Structures are given as C-alpha cells and as structure tokens.
Amino acid sequence: METGGAEAPQSGESGSCALGAATWTPASRVARGRGPSEATRLPSLAYSEAFHYGFGSRARRVGPPTPQPLPEPHLLRLRPTSLRTQDVSHLLTGVFRNLYTDEVVGADLSASLIKARGGEDARHEEFVDELRRIREVYKQRLDEVEMLERHIIQARARALAEKERIMQQAKVHVLENFITVPPVKSIFRWCVDSELLQKHHLISPDDYYSDTVPFCSAPKGVSIPGYSKLTFSCEKHSVPKKHLTKKLEASCEEMLTKVKDELDYTVDSQTGDLSLKGKCKTVKAGPSKNAKWMSHLHVPQRELERLLLVRMESRNRFLKNPRFFPPNTPQGGKSLLFPPKKPMLTGDFPSGDLEESCVDTPVFLAKPSIGFFTDYEIGPVYEMVISLQNTTATSRYLRVIPPSTPYFALGLGMFPGKGGMVAPGMTCQYTVQFFPDCLGDFDDFILVETQSAHTLLIPLQARRPPPVLTLSPVLDCGYCLIGGMKITRFICKNVGFSVGKFCIMPKKSWPPPSFRAVATIGFVEQPPFGILPSVFELAPGQAVCMEVLFLPTSLEKAEQTFIVVCDNCQIKELVTVGIGQLVALDLIYISGEESHPEPGELTDLTAQHFIRFEPENLQSTARKQLIIRNATHVELAFHWQIMKPNLQSLMPGETYSLDSLKYHPDRETAFSILPERGVLGPHTDHEFILTFSPHELRDFHSVLQMVLEEVPEPLSLELENLKDSSFSVDDVIVLEIEVKGSVEPFQLLLEPYALIIPGENYVGINVKKDFKMWNNSKSPIRYLWGKISDCHIIEVEPCAGTIEPNEVEDFELSFTGGVPGPVSQDLLCEIQNSPSPVVLHIEAAFKGPALVISVSALQFGLLRLGQKATNSIQIQNISQLPATWCMKESPVCLQERHEDVSPFDIEPSSGQIHPLGECRVNITLEAKQCQRLQTVLELEVVNGTWSYLPVYAEVQEPYVYLQSSHVEVRNLYLGVPAKATITLINGTLLPTRFHWSKLLGHQASVCTAKVSPRRGTLGPSEERQLNLELTAHTEEELSDLALPCTVSGMKEPLVLGISGKPQGLQVAIAISMEGSDSSVPSTALWPGHLEELRLDFGSKVPLRTRMNCQLILTNHSPIQTPFTLKFEYFGSPQNSLNQKPSLPNMPPALLKTSRIREHLAKREQLNFMESMLSHGKGAAFFPHISQGTLGAHQQLSIDITGYANMWGEYWDNLICTVGDLPPAVIPVHMAVVGCPISSQRTTYYTTDQLQKEPIIRFGTQVSGGDTVTRVLRLNNSSPCDIRLDWETYTPEDREDRLLELLVFYGPPFPLRDQAGNDLSCPETPESSSSFWSSSPSNTSDSSHEAAQSAEGSDRASQKIISVVLREHDGVPADHLYCVSPKQVVVPTGGSSTISISYTPMVLGPEVLHKVKCVGYALGFMSLDDEAERELPGRRHRLQDFAAGPLRLDLCGYVRPAQLSMELDYGGGVEFRHQASDLIPEQPCTGVLSELVTTHHLKLTNTTEIPQYFQLLVSRPFSVSQEGASRSRRAPGPGREEEPATASKQLVLHPQENMLVNVSFSLSLELLSYQKLPADQMLPGVDIRQHASGEKEMVFTQSLLLEYANHTTQVVPLRATVAVPELQLSTSWVDFGTCFVNQERVREVYLMNLSGCRSYWAVLMGRLGLPPTSCAGWHLVGGPAEKAGSQIPSDPRVALPCGPGPDPRCTPGMRWGKCGGNTWSCPGSCVPPSLGVGQQDPDKDLAAFRVSPNSGLLEARLVNAPPNTITLQVFFTARYQPLPALPVSQRSWPRVPLVTDPYSP
Helix, strand or coil, X not given: CCCCCCCCCCCCCCCCCCCCCECCCCHHHCCCCCCHHHHHXXXXXXXXXXXXHHCCCCCCCCCCCCCCCCCCCCCCCCCCCCCCCCCCHHHHHHHHCHHHHCCCCCHHHHHHHHHCCCCCCHHHHHHHHHHHHHXXXXXXXXXXXXXXXXHHHHHHHHHHHHHHXXXXXXXXXXXXXXXXXXXXXXXXXXXXXXXXXXXCCCCCHHHCCCCCCCCCCCCCCCCCCHHHCCCHHHHHHHCCCCCCCHHHHHHCHHHHHHHHHHCCCCCCHHHHHHHHHHHHHHHHXXXXXXXXXXXXXXXXXXXXXXXXXXXHHHHCCCCCCHHHCCCCCCCCCCECCXXXXXXXXXXXXXXXHHHHHHHCCCCEEEECCCEEECCCCCCCCEEEEEEEEECECCCEEEEEECCCCCCEEECCCECCCHHHEECCCCEEEEEEEECCCCCCCEEEEEEEXXXXXXXXXXXXXXXXXXXXXXCCCEEEEEEEECCCCEEEEEEEEECCCCCEEEXXXXXXXXXXXXXXXXXXXXXXXXXXXXXXXXXXXXXXXXXXXXXXXXXXXCCCEEEEEEEEEECCCCEEEEEEEEEEECCCEEEEEECXXXXXXXXXXXXXXXXXXXXXCCCECXXXXXXXXXXXXXXXXXCEEEEEEEECCCEXXXXXXXXXXXXXXXXXXXXXXXXXXXXXXXXXXXXXXXEEEXXXXXXXXXXXXXXXXXXXXXXXXXXXXXXXXXXXXXXXXEEEEEEEEEEEECECCCCEEEECCEEECCCCEECCCEEEEEEEEEECCCCCEEEEECCECXXXXXXXXXXXXXXXXXXXXXXXXXXXXCCCEEEEEEEEEEECCCCCCEEEEEEEEEECCCEEECCCCEEEEEEECCCEEEEEEEEEECCCCCEEEEEEECHHHHXXXXXXXXCEEEECCEEEECCCXXXXXXXXXXXXXXXXXXXXXXXXXXXXXXXEEEEEEEEEXXXXXXXXXXXXXXXEEECECEEEEEEEEECCCCCEEEEECCCECCCHHHEEEEEECCEEEECCCCEEEEEEEEEECCCCCEEEEEEEEEECCCCCCEEEEEEEEEECCCEEEEEEECCCCCCCCEEEEECCCCCXXXXXXXXXXXXXXXXXXXXXXXXCCCCCEEEEEEECCCECCHHHHCCCCCCCCCCHHHHCCHHHHHHHHHHHHHHHHHHHCCCCCCEEEXXXXXXXXXXXXXXXEEEEEEEECCCEEEEEEEEXXXXXXXXXXXXXXXXXXXXXXXXXXXXXXXXXXXXXXXCEEEEEEECCCCXXXXXXXXXXCCCCCEEEEEEEEEECCCCCCCEXXXXXXXXXXXXXXXXXXXXXXXXXXCCEXXXXXXXXXXXXXXXXXXXXXXXXXXXXXXXXXXXXXXXXXXXXXXXXXXXXXXXXXXXXXCEEEEEEEECCCCCCCCCCCCEEEEEEEEEEEECCCHHHHEECCCEECCCCCCCCXXXXXXXXXXXXXXXXXXXXXXXXXXXXXXXXXXXXXXHHHCCCCEEEEEEEEEEECCCCCCEEEEEECCCCEEEEECCCCCCCCCCCCCCCCCCCCCCCCEEXXXXXXXXXXXXXXXXXXXXXXXXXXXXXXXCXXXXXXXXXXXXXXXXXXXEEEEECCCCEEEEEEEEEEEECCEEECCCECCCCEEEECCEEEEEEEEEECCCCCEEEEEEECCCCCCCCCCCCEECCCCCCCCCCCCCCCCCCCCCCCCCCCXXXXXXXXXXXXXXXXXXXXXXXXXXXCCCCCCCCHHHHHHCEEXXXXXXXXXXXXXXXXXXXXXXXEEEEECCCCCCCCCHHHCCCCEEEEEEEECCC
C-alpha cells in the first residue's frame, strides 16, 4: 500500500483532525524516502530542538506590564561582499536578532558560576541549577554528535573498502572500461545503523531507498555493473506503455499494434541484462584458467609464440556457415533491421571492435516484447500469443525455455517450416497461459536461446490495478477527558481502478486462523480504541465513513495498531493515537494584581483567590479583567454562580469542616461577571470582565464560583472490554474567587472657592467672572445652581448639568450691581443624591461717573516775548453715566504770582459730557513778560472725582556769541588752501539765523577766506562748528585780517580775527636697495644736503641678472609738483622704450594656458633686456617711471633696474629734477662679475647667482683605451670680443699646499698665433710660475691695485713682472684632459668651437673596480681692445687672473677590462677522466682515439661599455663559442659580419652574456706522456703517485681573455686523468719439487690500486728474455703511433679472452713490457731418464698455465680497499732428460709471467 498524494477533506461530523491519505499497493513498494524540502528542514529542526534544550525557562505571569527601558537594538550585520562565502551570520542575525547577537554564557563563565554557588540569593541559585542542567545537556549532545560522527566515518570506510573490492572483481569479469557514473551500488546502507540515525533526527539511508531489505543476502556472483543497466527514465521512454483499462485497450488496439511494430527493437532492462550476460559468457570462453605457464615466458618469446600460433590457425581456417557468426559481421549474415556499419575514413575498422559491436545485433525479435496480463479474476485461464521473428538474412534455430512458476505455462510452438528452423524474416509463435490463484502480482520470464551470443529474455507480468484508499496511516483521535468518550470520523475513499474488500482487525490477531473468526459486526475493539465498520467493500470512487471510538483511562498517550487486509493479499497498518486529559484550569491574570486580605480580616473558607475593589461611589461601575487558561486540550462547558461567603473565625492550625460550609446565592450582590456561561476552548486563554456596581452606601462581599458542566468520572484502569464500561457525568466547581467592594460619598471642589471681583465697577454694568468645579468622585454628579435678584442680580451659566468622574466643568458668574458700595453674597448649588449643597462666596464694589484728561501735563515750550500760543486737550467720560464739568486756573497759583487775571483763555470752560463721550478744550497763553511759568488748571466734576492739569511755559529773547574771537591758521602753504575750525554758540533756547560777510583788512587782497556754511540757523543752545578755508598768495606773515558775522535779533555783528605764516615746497629723497640687510633706506631732505645719497647695485652682480633698487620721493608739503629722472651715460636707448611686445602666431585658446603665458612673459622680459643693452655699453640702468607728477604729501617709490651683459665696474650719475627745486645728482655704481661665454643658449635672465656650466661627461672607458673627444660650442652674449686661454687641472686636496705664488714675466696670457707663438714678446718666455703647478684662484690685491693705478692715464708701457697669489686647488692635467685650441677668440654675439679630449689612464692589476677621473678646464678671459677694457670715469674691466675664468667641469670613469664569469666549479674549470674512458661499452668496436669533454663557461659584461677580447688556450684544451654576438666593429663595405670564433676578436656589449664551451681532449697521445722522464716532461703535465698507490696525470693551463687594451684575464683550467696501476700479491711463485705429470696450483692476488678500471691479460715467456717481441699489453706507449701497427704473431703470446677485448682487433694498440707485472714460476721435476740438451722452450712454457688469463678489474672506490682477483697458477711437470750433472748444477725451469693492463 502506498501513501497517497492528496489529503481527504475533513468530515463535518467530528472534525477532530485532518485526514491523511493512503494508497493500496504491494508492501515491497512502500516509498519511505523523504523529499528534498523535508531533508532541507532537518537541520533546522535539529537546531530548534537544541535551542529548546539549551535555553530553559519557566513561564510566570506578572501583573500589568510595567514600562521598562527598551534594550538598545543590535545592529544588523552586513551582507558579505563575496558571493562565494559561506558566512550566513547576517541571515541568522536578521531572523533571530538579539537571540543570536547577544553575548552567551561561555564555558569558563559557566564553570565559575557553578563552582561558586551557595549564596543566599534563591533566584541566583535557581539560575545556577538551570545553567548546570543546560551544560549537562549540552555536553551530552556534544558526546552524541561525536559518537554519530565516529560511527558515520567508520561506516563510510567499510563501504569504501567493500566498493573497491567489488570494483576489482568487476574489472576481472567485465570487458568494458568504467565510466564516470558509480560502477557499483553503494553498500553504505548496510554499514550504518539507520535506527541510530533516525533516533537522533538525521537522514538515514532508509529515507531515500525504496526497496525492501532482503531477509538473507543474495549469493555473490558475477554482478552486472549498475552503469550498464538502463535507468528507470530510459526504460519508460523506450518501452511502450500499455493501457490498464479494457475500454482504452479496445479503442486503441490498432494504434498500439502500429506502435509495437515500430518499437519492436525497444531495449529494456532485461534485454540489457541478457546482453551483459552474453558478454560475460564471451569473457569466460576466452583463455583457459591453466594459462599461468605463459607468464613464465619473456615478453619477446611470448609474442613470438603467439605469432606462430596465429600462423598455424590461419592455415586450418575453413569457411563456416554464416549462421554461426553474428549478424553484420564479414562472415555472418546481414541483419534485416540494422544496416552494416561502414569502415571509418581514416582506415579499416579494427576487427575486435567490429565483432564486439556486432554481438549486440539481435537475431530474433519478440512481439510483444513483454507478456502482460491485467484485469484477471480467480479461476479463469488467460492466454497470449508471442511471436519470434528472425531478423537476419540466414535461417536460424532457436530453443525456448518455459516459465519456472506454476502460474504460467508455455504451449508448443508453431514453426513456418519443418525441423524447427526459422527462415529469414519469418516468425514462430508460442502460446502463454496464465492461471491466477489470487488477485496479487505475478512475475516470470521466458528464455529464448539462439545462435547469438546473448539470450533473449521475454518478461511475463500480471498486474491488477490495486485499490487506492485515501486513509492516513495514523488516525489521530486527539484529546479526551479521562472517563469520557470521543468518536472521531474519517472518510475512506477508493481512488483506485478496481474493487476491493477490506477487513480491519487488531494487530495481535494477525495472521488470523480465518477471516470469519476476526470479522465482527460492531466495533473492532482494542482498548481504549474501537473502529467501526470492521468489514467493508469499496468500488472505485466509493467512500465510507469510519468511526474511531476513544475511551481514555489514563493521562499518558494511548496508541494501538490495527491491520487492514485487502482481498488482493495486501495489508496495511493503521495506528490509532489518542491522549487522555484531566480538567486543569488556571487564573493567570487579574488586572490591577490580585489583592490580599488585611490581618484579622475574615475571608471565605474555600476561595482560592481574593479580589478587592477600590472604594466606589453610588451608581458607579468598576471593572477588572480576568484571564483563565484552559490547560487541557478539551473543550469545557461552564457557567458562573455568585454565592455568599462562608465566614468563620479559625484559630491558628484549626481547619474547617465540610459540614460548616453553606452555599446560599447572593441576591443583593453588586458584582457581576461576563460571560456568565460558555465553552472553554482547548488549551486557550479566555478573558472575563468582573464588574462592581454599588447601589447603596455599604460594603459588599461575595464569592464567584466557576462550575464545569458534565465532567466525566475517571474509569478503572483494568477495563478490558469497552462494552463493560459505565459512564457518569456531573457538574464540578473548579474555581472560587472572593470579591469585596466598598462605597464612599461624592468629592467636589470649587476653584476658586470664593469669587472676589477686584476694583470698583460702575453701577448697572454686568460683570462676568469664570470659575470651575471639579468632580473628584468615582461616579458622575448632577448639579443645579441657585439665583439672586433682590438688590443685585447674580446668575451662573450653565445652571444645571452633569460632571463625569475626575472631570471639571467651567462656569461663568454674571453680577450686575444696583447700589454703589461693597457687596458680599453666598450662592448655593444643589447636588443630586448629596445631603449638603455647595456654597460659592462672592464679593464686589461699585462706583459713579469719572472724567479723564488726555494729557498728564500741558507744555507750551519756549515762547518769544509777545508771542501767543494755543494747545488743545481732550476730556473723556470713561463711565456709563453723564458728567457735568468746569475748568479754570487754580486761585492758589494766581496768588503765588501776585496776579489777579489769568493769562490763559479756555474755550469752552464748562459743559456736560455724555456717558463714554469726549469734549475738546482749547487753551491759549499770551507771553507778556520774560519768565518761567508753572501753574495748575482745575477740572471740577459734579458728584465725581476732580482732576488737575499742570501747565509749563518759558518766555525768552535771542543771544549768539563766538567761542574764540581769534584764529591762527597753521600748516599754511603758498597757494594751498588751509583749513581751521570756528565755533558759534546760541545762548538761548530760541532758534537764531546768522550770515558771514566779506574779509576785511589791508592784507585782504592777497588772501581768500571762505566759511562753510556761510549762513544758517542755530538751534536752541546749539554749538555749531564752522570750517574756515584760507588761501595765502604770499609768503609774508598774515596779521591784519577780520571776518564779520550778522545775527538776526541782535543789534551788532560778531567779528573774527585771522593770522598765520605761509610755507614753500619740501621734498625728501630716499634710496632702498633690494635684498639689503638694512630695512631703513638712506634719506636726504631736498632742498638740503644730498651728498650722502649713493645708488650702489652691489660689488658682485652676476651677469645677465636683473638688479633692482627703489628711489623714494616723499613730498612733505601739500604742493603738487612735476619731476624727471635721467641717467647720464648708461641710460636706455629711446627707441627701446617704444617697442611693444608682439603676440605669437598661435591659437587664442593656447595663449590662455599657464605654461604658454609664463613662457611669453619670460620671452618678453628677455626682449626688453636685449633692447635695453642694445647700445653695446655692457650695462644699462632703467627707471620704471622717468617723469611724472608728485602729489601733495605723496610718497612715490620708483623701481630702478640695472642690467649687464659684460663683466666690469660701472659708474654713472642719476639726475633728479623736482619742480622749481635745483636738480639732484645721485652717483650710481655697479660691479658685475661672471663670464658672458657659455656653452648653453641663454634664454632668460634670472636673479640667481652665476649659472653653472653642465658637467661634461666622458662616460666609462677601458683602462688604457683610445682618446675620447667632445666638441663644445661656446656662445658669447657680450658686446666685446673675448679671448680665452685654456688650462686643465685635476683637483688636489693637500693640507701642506694652501696658496700658490705665481710670477709672470710679461703678460700672463700673451696673444699667440695659430702655431702657439707669442706675438707680443717672442724672445721672452710666457710666464714663470711657482715650483709646483699653477691652479686657479682669486687674484691677490697686488694685481687689483696695479689695475687701479692705471685708471685715467694712458698705459704707455706694459708691466714687466706680475705676481699673483691665489688659493691652491689642483694640479695641471694635460695628460688626462686637453683643450684645443689653447687660445680662442669668441666674437661678439657669435660662437667658437673647442675640442676637449679625454685619455683614459692605465690602471694597475690590483684595481678591480672602476675609477672616477675628475678634472676641470679654466678659460681665462682677456680683452684685446684697450677701449673695451677701460673708459675713464665710466667703466673698468679686469682680465686674466683678475677676472673670473670660465670653468668647465670634466668627469670620466676608467675601469679595467674584465668580464664576469660563471664557472661549472668554484675555482676554475676542472675536468676529471679515467684512462678507461677511451674504451667504449662494446669492446668489439675498438679503442677510441680521442674523447672530448666540454664544460660551459658563461661570460657576462656587467660594465657600461662594450668589451673586445680574444680567447687564447692551447691543447689539450680548446674553446668554442656558441652564444657570442657578432663583432660590432664596422665591417668592410659589401660584406657581412662573420660569427666570432675563439681565434678572432669577440665583442660583448653591455649587460649581454656569452656562452663559451671549454673542452678537454683525452687521447692516446696524452697517456703516453706518463712514460717520459721527468726532465723531458712537458710544461703543465704532472705525474702524481699517491700513498695509496693511485696514479694520476694532471694537466694545468690557463684560458686567457686578451682585451683590446692588451690586458688579459686568466681562467685556470685543470684536467685530472686516472691511469691504471696493478699490483701482485707476490713477485715469485715456487712450486717446489714435483713429479712428472703432476699438476700443482698456487694462488696469486692481482689488485687494482688506481681509480681507473683496467683490463688485464697474462703473458708467459722465459726469464731473462722478453717473451716475444713486444710481449705484454699496455694502453698507450711512447710517442703516438699510427693505427694498424703490427700485431705480434708469436703463438706463445696469450691473448685476452672472455669479456676483455681482442688486442688484434684494436688499432693503435702497442705491445710492450711497460706497465706490466712480472713474476717467475720456478719448478723442478723428477722425470724418467732424459738426455741433456733436449730442452724444448715451448714445452717449458706449456708446463705453466694461469687461470684466468685475462679479465676486468673495476676502479678502486674512494677510501675503500682495492679491488682484487685471484689468479691460479698451474704447473704440470713434463718429462725432460737432464744431463749427468750434479743436482746442484742442474737448471730449474723458470717462466716469467707478465700481467699487463691494457686499459683501462
């Protein structure tokens, strides 16, 4: 049975739970996998559980939530920038917020808290206990995780080992190569404990494997790899689906027939299995198992044997019947379905692959390919015809193996011909019969064996569509009270395609003896569950309602299993689940918290909770919220009842008796609760409202009881049959709440409690006043205000209304006074249900009419005598009553002034003003005398208050005067207006007009006076300052001047006297030098003494430098005057000032750039300087302002610039003319130093010091190399021709040489011709200097004084002897640097060319690095023109040593010719050889005449210059060059460069390298040098014999690198050749006395003492004579001999044999005795009688024999004993007659044996 995909809808009758769905399929196909989404949710479920156990807490309810400060929110973490990161902390933070980001209690803190427990804080101890339990659970979980991880790792290891074993076995039996898919099924599910994984909520293999676990393991055989089988998807796509219903099969029969014909060759999994089996058989039919003998053959021999076997089989190959070959093979028949494959274009298809591909071609094709039966019943027999068609072009035999199960049978076949052979394209038919005995599934197959390598398998299947029920495997009945009964209904519907009969029975009754024994009519009982119906039948689409009865008897979870059996032999388990519950209610919340009784207060005996209400007013309502939680998962019906409390006073420890409890309903209670009845939902919280509404003034006390309706009584746990159970229900009181409440009177408050109206109010005016009344009671009140209307009218609005609890009402009091005077009244307010009223006390006062004057005082101000003035006032009636008034001057004031008549005229003086009306009154005053008037006007009001008005007035006449009647004008200059200030004062408060007249006096004609303002008005008591401007036209002192002023109202004018002394023009001249240390310029007043002024530009002004100074003209007088500035001689030309700069021809946008503007500014300055110096005088002075006007008191700074393009000292005069003052002559001086000749083009002028010439660098040159020359062009920017005399020096810094004294006879640098001869004094030497070389320095004062003495006179005679003292700086260096020509004249504005040569010095061999060569050249300047040297009073130019020379710094480097080398060895190139290296590995090819060994030498040029060199070496060494560059010297025209060789000159450019091959040639000729005597030994050859016996030839030479400067660089070369050195253990072998023909043996050891392997051979001959001519071997001998030298033909010479080479086949081999070892073998014999003189030499030699007579001795290892070989010397005595001589005179045969190495 399968689990259905859809859930059935819930039944409307019960609706206990959602119904699951189940489908009825074979039990072997139960899908136990978990979906991807469920697998994904497993980690989260595990996390939730861990979270539950990790954070334990207990639920508790606190009263009303108190506002607490919220914790600071944690910041969300940012998403990682990388998309490949595995960090998910930002997701966890966004979901869990503070639970994830808060700090947790770590392991260390937990251990500390647990260890430090034991305090008095119970809450802390509880927290520590909970923390300890959490830590234990956490540790337990970690141990479980570690155990699970270890178990999974071990299981994976076992699975991997088993997988590798199966793959090794598969490689033996399967021909195909493994592909990337898993080749074998995973056995991980058998190695891991699934129950353990499921217990810990992990995914187990049972969750994703749907096949059932077999009861026993299958026999191990040759299994088919999983990757060779068809997948389920491929099988479904390749095998056609057959319809299950008969109607669809009948309607689509024709279409299915066509589809079957097209898909006859559909490959299914069974076909694939057969093909693989065929392949496996083919593999087994290969070589026999007894082929292990082939592994003992060598590979070449095995290939040869196989080739012979193939040839033998090809001779016996006969033509076979095509039917014995697979289709589509060259010998087999062609397939009728698949065309033969064409060979590939690149060549013929390999035969092995072709046969393998043709094996899969089918021979017979079954129609249909699968025998399928459906819709069968028990009893009938079903048949099907299967056709087998021959698909090849050859007749074939076949054999059909019938099915193996009794449910299928195979009939006889019907063939198209006789003999059981099927022709090509023909079919044979077989009938398959099916006998079902039940409605289950049946599987079998038919095997068809043909001549093909694969067996054809035809599956037989019987499938009846099973019924599918939508019934969940778990029937959850939910929760039920213990002792109660619950019926849950589930809808079971058959959604399959067949009818099914079902029976339900307990699991313990399965399997039943018979279905009738377990089938019942009613419920199928299995306490505490029962299911109805137990037997039912469902057709497709029908449904039945199943009822599950649940009667719980305990609190634990009840679970029972039932078996549902179908008539198709399929079963399904149904699990019924239910949980028993007891009634549990809890009051979890009371608004305002639960109350507690007072000490000694009587409370109800049985109430669990106590609630006290605050005191309330009558008819008010108070509410409290109650939340009661139903802790069970069952609905409970309830109702409330209100009872009187059971009050009883109990002693401490005394309990009450149930008999004393009485339950009386409280009919007069003030409490109620809503809802009064209802149903409590399962495990939910319910809200109730408790209300307290008192209706009378007393205390209320009641008890609220919650009664649950129809609660069952628990049943006995021993109940076995549901029919025997009896049920009883009753109402139960589960909750009692005691409530109390009290009543209090109303609380009212008036604000304010009394109204006092301030001030006085007019009679008849309505006054309003606001007040409030607060209701501090707990219930609303109703009020009613009273009213007073007897003498005064008093009312309140609103007069009636309602005020809510804790609310305030605003009222307005209206009070109208009827009688003037104070008033006091009480106003009453009646309150409903209140015994006493509220009293409001009121007080007020009233008054009559009142008049108000608009002004507080009347001001007439200042009045002129005889003047009349009128003012107006307003009189206002501010009352609501009419007022009668009268105004007059106070009689008291008239009496004080002693006047009878008042000077005031009042109009009107009396009248009546209406209420709130106004009246205008005009008051006129006439000034009859000068006085200060102060009086009072009285305003009389009938029946009202009088008012008083003060009056003020001032009566005067005009008076004006001058503060000073005489003014002395200071700073009075001729023709310049001078200003002075005069003050005019008004002595009264009257405004007065004034006017100034003309100047009076006898000097008024030469002066002009002007007063500003000339006329005006002076205000009261005003002091006005007037400006007097006086201009004097004479320098005489002014003393007789008067200026009159007329004042209106005064009889006589005012007179002002004026005096002063006029002055003339005054100008001061100051000079400020730029860059001067003195900040105060030199100043002289003009006219005055100007001799102290001097304009000095400096004594060391650089050439082509702009020098600035400032001429400051200060006008100390206010007289404006013109001025002019002019230089006498060195002034600038007039045309130069008129030149305007021209803009270059370039775009305007480019002219706006900063770089172009800066360049244009420099260019403009250069052009201006050239124009200034265009007169050719060498210097020029230029004032920036040559003429202008000097303003009054102006200080004018004029910049004066000096330019010079020629050295020398210049004098001039600056003539300054200012106005009428006499001209001022200022001396000008400037001394210019520097050289106007430069190798650079001067583009702009600067204020810096002398421009330094660039250093002339000659680079790095090879020591002793060729001279390097630099050509330098010198430019002359001066207006004179300058002669330069050159000398070169090298710096020298010595403490013992500080000064140089130079003495010259005649001029130091005379004029010379081109040949260098002196043109002035040819008979005298040029100069005479000190004992050491001269060097440039500053000239001494003697030469300067000599030059100064010649000023102003004609130098008729020239100096004879000149003495110069200068600082020592260097020595002449003409050998290193040289300038030519030595004397050169640079023309004015032109240029000349000189050549500077540098000759590299020769460095010693001890110098390894480059050496710096520093020098400098001095060009001493001279002027041949006498006029250019001196102009008396204007300029003077020094020359020779007195003038600063032109200095050119020179720098060059010299380094030795040297290349960097990288050698194969540290100290040099070393070769190591053995003499045996000339003998090749195959001795038959002969000895080599020469062996060349090459080492590499890398040459690198690390310098900055190319190196030209040659490689020189002599034999036996040689060099060859591979990576050298071509010679870069200029080749001849028309020919190409050739590669440089060792004998030619090579070139290596900077930072390049070259690979040189250094070779050593080992030849036979070199080995012959070891035989030469010491006096004839060649140089570089050394024979060394070590103490250990080793012998070496050492060749030493040097590889020379000869450079172009004839210097060499040596590379040591060394070659060591080890030569053979053999030694015998003895030099004499004595055999003693022997019998004739007796053979004796002696052993001799032959040792190789050298590090060279050696071939050796034994030669025999007679003692004292050479065995033969040139008997013996050695590798080389004497001088070199030609190849093919004669080989000895003496047969007595023993030639080497065995592994040694044949010397007769080796050209160049020499025979001799040298280098061999010889020992004697004496022996005596006693032969029979033998005559004397019958001695045969050959026979003597034959008597001795050595074995072995030749061989190879390996080289001796380092620090190892020599290699040794044992030689056996045999002696056989031959018969030889001896003469009759005594024994002592007999001669013994001695044969010398020679062992000679013939290398190596």
